[in-house]
Amino acid sequence: MLFTHINVLDENLDWQKDQFVGVEGSTITYVGATEPTDPERFGERYDGCGKLLMSALYNTHAHTPMTLLRGYAENQPLQQWLNDTVWPFEGKMSVERGHHYWGCMLAQAEMLRYGIVGYTDMYFGTIDRCKAAIEAGMKANHCDGGTMCFVETDYDTLPVAALNKQLFDEYHLAADGRIRIDMCVHGEYTTPQGMIERCVAEAKANNAGLHIHMSETQTEHEECKQRHDGMTPAAWLDSLGAFDVPITAAHCVWVEPSDIELMARKGVNVSLNPASNMKLASGFAPVQAMIDAGVNCxxxxxxxxxxxxxxxxxxxxxxxxxxxxxxxxxxxxxxKQALQMLTANGARAQGRTDCGVLAVGKKADLVVIDVDTPWMCPVYDMATNLLYSANGADVLLTMCDGKVLYENGEYKTIDIEKAKAEVRRSVGEILDALHE
Ligand SMILES: [Zn+2]
Incomplete structure (x- = not known):
């Protein structure tokens, strides 16, 4: 595809007007202010007037099947939210009935609609989630929550041991590397020491990463220090080797200055979740301090x-x-810092160094955004308008590895009406089971 006369956010997220961007196969092969001399080699032309082309977006912390719980558990304190509402609902979810698959599929449609091509996902039903990502043509780092065991348990006796072996054998780096399998450590408070150490060992042995919730709430952070001689979750996890493998730590709201120095030194990837942290009243992460220390946010x-x-x-x-x-x-x-988190930093957290910037030689993970709207006029700085004025739904086209997956209301790989119907069916079955 050849994007013509289009606004671009370049590899430095600077605004360039009236550009030509060519994609061949899965790769960006041309970026310039003049039309390439042999435009035919790019195939289809895309008229970019009034539009902006930039790197696609990456979501580094999700639980995709939880689309089934959208709007179900509201206005509750965190522990009540989790114990009385979320966990009972999840207890009735069935892989066999396709609940995880369809919840994931609907989440993927929504993400594509909002310009996301890659996501990092922690949940159950992991084979179904891998299949859904392959079918949708998206990039996904999946891990299975079956290692969450609260009390010390022999990993090899759990169903997740055989499951992870199958996931690493069949799905790790599958679909041209779009699928990656990580080990899951749900959190310090849900996963005992021996299990964390084993998860680190499995990640190392399988050339994989770790995905974890860390210092999300003040209670979790302080109780960890009480349990472990004053060690913070970051210090404790590092002492178990968790920072010696590629790791994405979600939330990091209550991390301390010594944690930030440690995370920067060990190359920990941080996934910030401001909407969730505010909605559950967990607090505000020290983001600027992490950026200043060089942590990949x-x-x-x-x-x-x-x-x-x-x-x-x-x-x-x-x-x-x-x-x-x-x-x-x-x-x-x-x-620019915020947009960098959405693009290059997100791709890097997912272990993907060949995408996340619009530049020649990079994978064509791209989004087209409508900038011919009242709320995008005038433009002094395009990055400013994107962050503060654009809507996620201004995305017109989402491309992953050179393939258009969403364009103008049309999903190329997902039957959206079926996905919505199957999610409604799944929710009905779960509510019936809860009320039995
Ligand atoms: Zn989470």
């Missing part, structure tokens, strides 16, 4: 019981505004 939506949207551009808006408000400092979190 990216953005996640978290599950739909605590957000309730995969509109990640809205998450970036919330992050910037809430950080400024909380710090009483309007100078922190620049639009």
């Amino acid at each position: 990216s953005l996640g939506t978290d599950g739909m019981a605590s957000n309730n949207t995969h509109n990640i551009l809205q998450s970036a808006y919330l992050l910037a505004c809430s950080q400024k408000g909380n710090a009483l400092d309007p100078t922190i979190i620049t639009p």
